[in-house]
Amino acid sequence: MSKEEEFVEIVKQKFPEANVEIKENKWGRRRVWISVPRESFRDFMKFLKEYDEDAHYSIAIEEDVGDAIDFSIHLLLKYEDTPAISLIVKTSVPKDDPVLPDISDIFPISLQFEREAMEMIGIDFENAPDKRRLFLPDDFPEGIYPLRLDDKGIPEEMVKNAGHPYLLRRGK
Amino acid sequence: MIRLPLLSTVIKNLFKKPATNPFPKTEPVPVPENFRGKIVYNVDKCVGCRMCVTVCPAGVFVYLPEIRKVALWTGRCVFCKQCVDVCPTGALQMSDEFLLASYDKYDSKFIYVTPEEAEEIKKKQEELKKAKAQAKAKKSQ
Numbered sequence: 001m002s003k004e005e006e007f008v009e010i011v012k013q014k015f016p017e018a019n020v021e022i023k024e025n026k027w028g029r030r031r032v033w034i035s036v037p038r039e040s041f042r043d044f045m046k047f048l049k050e051y052d053e054d055a056h057y058s059i060a061i062e063e064d065v066g067d068a069i070d071f072s073i074h075l076l077l078k079y080e081d082t083p084a085i086s087l088i089v090k091t092s093v094p095k096d097d098p099v100l101p102d103i104s105d106i107f108p109i110s111l112q113f114e115r116e117a118m119e120m121i122g123i124d125f126e127n128a129p130d131k132r133r134l135f136l137p138d139d140f141p142e143g144i145y146p147l148r149l150d151d152k153g154i155p156e157e158m159v160k161n162a163g164h165p166y167l168l169r170r171g172k
Numbered sequence: 173m174i175r176l177p178l179l180s181t182v183i184k185n186l187f188k189k190p191a192t193n194p195f196p197k198t199e200p201v202p203v204p205e206n207f208r209g210k211i212v213y214n215v216d217k218c219v220g221c222r223m224c225v226t227v228c229p230a231g232v233f234v235y236l237p238e239i240r241k242v243a244l245w246t247g248r249c250v251f252c253k254q255c256v257d258v259c260p261t262g263a264l265q266m267s268d269e270f271l272l273a274s275y276d277k278y279d280s281k282f283i284y285v286t287p288e289e290a291e292e293i294k295k296k297q298e299e300l301k302k303a304k305a306q307a308k309a310k311k312s313q
Contacts, residue, residue: 165278166234166243169287 003078003085004030007051014047015040029083035090042101044089045073049106052077060113062121064149068092069121071100073110093123095150102128120147203268208251210269213244213284215293217263224255224264236285239293247282 008020011034019035036044048055056076063070070092077085093100102125104111114125115134122145125131136146145152193201203209211232220240225233230250234243256264274281285293 164231164234164243165245165247165283166236166285166287166290 002030003083004032007077007085007087008032010051015044018044029086031086031088033088033090035092038091038093038100041089041091042103042106045103045106048075048077048087048089054079055107057107057109060110060117062117062123062147064121064147065092066149068094069098069123071117071123073113098123099126100124101126104128119145121145122148122152200271203270207266207268207270208253209267210272210281211244211246211249211255212265212267213242214263214265215241215285215289217261218242219261219263221260223258223260227254227258229254236290239290239297241285241290241293243286243290244284245278245282246284247277247279 004022008022011018011020015036017037017040021033022030023033024030034044056079058074058076060071060073063072070090072088072090075087075089077087079085091100098121100123102111102114104114111128111130112134114123114128115130115132117123118125118128118131119133119136133140143152144154144158146154218241220235220242222235222242224242225235229252230248232244232246232249233255234245236243251266253266256266272281280286
């Protein structure tokens with residue numbers, strides 16, 4: 001039994017509500033995809049920290065998927081010997097109530113990604129110790145989230161284009 | 173005890189020739205084969221398939237539907253050669269030209285097909301069409 005399968009077995013026992021899948025790419029590299037509901041998101045991250053103390057938090061990605069916002073985290077577990085378990089944890093929050101629990105006490109680096117998600121797509125992380133903006137300028141209007149695809153995204157008049165000389169009728 | 177490990181190298185290099193290219197006095201360093209310089213656009217070869225417009229990452233091309241050509245502004249070009257690779261007729265080519273400094277970003281050397289040229293091409297195309305129609309009429313008679 002490979003490392004992934006062992007891990008998946010434990011996850012299935014502990015979190016029956018989670019949706020677990022192992023995908024393999026064309027070079028034979030396997031990756032575990034787990035989607036958990038947001039109620040058990042914090043418990044799941046705690047469980048990961050207990051499962052592997054050195055779990056490596058690579059990146060968190062926020063994405064607008066129509067009526068919900070996906071928040072996925074890419075982690076690397078058990079990397080003492082290769083290949084490590086490559087794991088993607090995905091949670092989904094509805095757009096009318098985009099609240100997720102903060103996990104920066106479990107994985108300290110997650111605070112940076114949470115700050116990015118808060119300003120870029122408008123997920124609210126409960127009890128996050130720092131809710132300042134990270135990348136957006138201070139004079140950026142409130143209530144506009146650049147990565148949103150709906151009407152909370154960037155309006156048409158904020159998009160600037162330097163223009164083509166043919167369309168501007170410039171040049172000789 | 174101060175250690176100066178580079179001292180011997182420095183003293184040796186003092187007696188060597190400078191390994192530089194004093195550019196304005198000499199030719200620049202020669203470009204390699206397949207060097208990606210300024211784009212050259214051949215208007216007559218262009219069939220207006222819009223592939224370059226689709227593939228360009230920098231917004232160099234503007235499609236002109238009336239004459240089925242593209243207008244270029246290479247001032248924005250990033251020299252990725254994707255338009256050259258995708259062009260089915262070879263109307264776009266990369267040249268060896270790389271000394272492209274200019275006082276004006278709308279300099280004529282950065283622009284292919286100005287609005288005036290587009291008008292000319294349109295007139296020419298219309299004349300061609302008329303000539304063709306006349307030839308056809310003659311044949312049918």
